[in-house]
Amino acid sequence: MxxxxxxxxxxxxxxxxxxxxxxxxxxxxxxxxxKGIKLVRECNTKLQNAxxxxxxxxxxxxxxxxxx
Numbered sequence: 001m002x003x004x005x006x007x008x009x010x011x012x013x014x015x016x017x018x019x020x021x022x023x024x025x026x027x028x029x030x031x032x033x034x035k036g037i038k039l040v041r042e043c044n045t046k047l048q049n050a051x052x053x054x055x056x057x058x059x060x061x062x063x064x065x066x067x068x
Contacts (some may be wrong), residue, residue: 019032
């Protein structure tokens with residue numbers, strides 16, 4: 001099951017906390033780092049998709065970017 005953006009971000013924050021403590025073995029650190037990179041890519045993709053949807057809605061509704 002795919003995690004939401006918020007869930008992915010929370011998990012990524014947990015990984016960063018664990019890595020910053022420096023109490024993991026090299027293998028554990030590498031495994032978490034790899035998982036963190038995957039989460040960063042997934043979050044980035046979700047953000048790009050959201051941006052594309054917003055831009056599409058702006059175009060479809062004729063909204064100027066300068067309108068508030």
